[in-house]
Amino acid sequence: MTTSPERQDQPFVFPSRRRKEQRYPEPPLGPSEAGAPVRASSLWRDAWYRYIRNRGAVIAGAVFVLLVAYCLVWPLVSPYDPYEVDFSQASEGPSPGHPFGTDQFGRDLFTRTALGGRVSIGIGFAATLVILAIGVTYGSIAGFLGGVTDNVLMRFLDALYGLPYLPFAIIVLAIFGGGSFWTMVIALSIASWFTTARIVRGQVITLKENDYVRAAYAVGAKRSRILLRHLLPNTLGVLVIAVFLELPGVILGEAFLSFIGLGISPPDASWGSMAQDGYRAYRVSPHIIIVPSVAIATLILCANFIADGLRDALDPRTRET
Amino acid sequence: MTRLIVRRVLWTVPVILLVIFFTFVLMRQIEGNPFRTSERAIPESIQRNLEEKYGLDDPWWVQYARYVRNVATFDLGPSLVLRNRDVNDIVREHFPPSLELGALAMLFALVFGIPLGLYAALRANKLGDYTAMVVANVGFAVPSFLVATLLIYFFAVRWGDVFDFPTSGWTTWQSKVLPVIALGIGPMAYFARLTRGSVLETLQQDYVRTARAKGLRQRRIVAVHVLRNSLIPVVTAAGPILGFLITGSFVIEQIFAIPGIGRYYVTAVTARDYSVVMALTVLLAIIVIVANMVVDILYGILDPRTREARS
Numbered sequence: 001m002t003t004s005p006e007r008q009d010q011p012f013v014f015p016s017r018r019r020k021e022q023r024y025p026e027p028p029l030g031p032s033e034a035g036a037p038v039r040a041s042s043l044w045r046d047a048w049y050r051y052i053r054n055r056g057a058v059i060a061g062a063v064f065v066l067l068v069a070y071c072l073v074w075p076l077v078s079p080y081d082p083y084e085v086d087f088s089q090a091s092e093g094p095s096p097g098h099p100f101g102t103d104q105f106g107r108d109l110f111t112r113t114a115l116g117g118r119v120s121i122g123i124g125f126a127a128t129l130v131i132l133a134i135g136v137t138y139g140s141i142a143g144f145l146g147g148v149t150d151n152v153l154m155r156f157l158d159a160l161y162g163l164p165y166l167p168f169a170i171i172v173l174a175i176f177g178g179g180s181f182w183t184m185v186i187a188l189s190i191a192s193w194f195t196t197a198r199i200v201r202g203q204v205i206t207l208k209e210n211d212y213v214r215a216a217y218a219v220g221a222k223r224s225r226i227l228l229r230h231l232l233p234n235t236l237g238v239l240v241i242a243v244f245l246e247l248p249g250v251i252l253g254e255a256f257l258s259f260i261g262l263g264i265s266p267p268d269a270s271w272g273s274m275a276q277d278g279y280r281a282y283r284v285s286p287h288i289i290i291v292p293s294v295a296i297a298t299l300i301l302c303a304n305f306i307a308d309g310l311r312d313a314l315d316p317r318t319r320e321t
Numbered sequence: 322m323t324r325l326i327v328r329r330v331l332w333t334v335p336v337i338l339l340v341i342f343f344t345f346v347l348m349r350q351i352e353g354n355p356f357r358t359s360e361r362a363i364p365e366s367i368q369r370n371l372e373e374k375y376g377l378d379d380p381w382w383v384q385y386a387r388y389v390r391n392v393a394t395f396d397l398g399p400s401l402v403l404r405n406r407d408v409n410d411i412v413r414e415h416f417p418p419s420l421e422l423g424a425l426a427m428l429f430a431l432v433f434g435i436p437l438g439l440y441a442a443l444r445a446n447k448l449g450d451y452t453a454m455v456v457a458n459v460g461f462a463v464p465s466f467l468v469a470t471l472l473i474y475f476f477a478v479r480w481g482d483v484f485d486f487p488t489s490g491w492t493t494w495q496s497k498v499l500p501v502i503a504l505g506i507g508p509m510a511y512f513a514r515l516t517r518g519s520v521l522e523t524l525q526q527d528y529v530r531t532a533r534a535k536g537l538r539q540r541r542i543v544a545v546h547v548l549r550n551s552l553i554p555v556v557t558a559a560g561p562i563l564g565f566l567i568t569g570s571f572v573i574e575q576i577f578a579i580p581g582i583g584r585y586y587v588t589a590v591t592a593r594d595y596s597v598v599m600a601l602t603v604l605l606a607i608i609v610i611v612a613n614m615v616v617d618i619l620y621g622i623l624d625p626r627t628r629e630a631r632s
Contacts, residue, residue: 159340162606164602168602170590174591282474
């Protein structure tokens, strides 16, 4: 067997690595490319091609969308009232009428899981957005200004890393006098924006060295313009990944707080408070705790796979790290 | 190296002060007062005397300075709610179970997680890899309260005659098995994923190729060249995880009725027992800070490159 000429030029790659790279071939240069209208969109299109070639990430994305759609839509069309107590059919196992069974108050779990999902996922996304907002502001200021400011801000962040997450969330909940949607959002985001801030800072520092930034300075652009126009838009890829990296932690945090009775309280449902209900009855009807827990697990599993897929798609250099 | 260690150890002092300050500021925002509850009508003058006794009427910076001084001398003050009990007593009573639970769960996670990840990496993209990674991904996603409940349901209730694990408590070794597994399974999965990724990367390094070219056996290559170098990211992650395990066992402690800090913490917050909450939070923070410090130092020892870069 003779080796092809381009094969010789390539550095030696171990077979395991080679197979990996074959999984993400270059996007096809179709006729649409010929016109080459907008260069800016091609990064996202390349990323899209790389993403849809990753089977695990695509399945995870589809399940994620389905789960969110189910939570949003099902309570509107469900034949059952999620709050109506009916002890004549309490703690029933799964049946055709109640696919997930009923809880100890006879409420349909399929409907209540959707309702709880609205709250859990809602808190998850809201807290993630707050985390991103704080993290981007803090991280970009530190990275962009550099020097002493950066040093002070980062040492301060190091100190904040010492804050124990759940105890602080509990104190914050106590300050606001208990768990509701927005107090949970604040409690969960206040002690978890540090990682995002670090990521953004790192990204801004790397981007700052680019020639186009120097060019922008050369033509006399203001610093605020360079930050807002040239640097921050380029951190978008990292931020999209960060959403799905932060989401699992926040959703679990909500579940833990509600489980120990400090979060969302009955009769309102979240997956955590439903799990707490289920825990009280696990000996006779374990399905009541299994249903919301599996919902949490599914969501977190999907978020992890989506994050991995997005990282491979948007930032091929950091693959496998 | 010594300089690095000394600097790193000294650095924890301002960090701890800052964390105490944060906790202090936050605690002052909580409404309510342990002495001004509605159900017990205490005359105004007595209330004022009580507040004076515990120093609650001083300006905040006086309280803060006093608190820092007390923490430095390990005098955490009296409990505000449980009369005649010192916070020191409470810590002495509730801290050891939490510490033991966290440490055992950490051990469990490392002992099972690293081999699992190594195994997966060595059979990359084969059936063994996929099985191990399914286990790791699921273990990472399932909330610990479900793991705990299922463990109790099967190993203590349903098949209780066979296994004889108690459903709660923290006394005999049997009572510790289930909580440790329930708490450790998430970090175990995390370590497995981390190890796999790191080993896969190390396998591509030139020195591994050199070792192969020398004709070393696979076993020796893995043990000497791959594993040691792959464990650096695991060590880095271990610090925050250890902190998380010791501070984040609230749920597990509640489910297994373990008399640890987590369970007591929630009670103390609801009762507005400032001194206890302050003390426990600061203690938990110090654990996290020290764990991070140990990791940074270990990192310097394991990876000489960071040492040179810093000095």
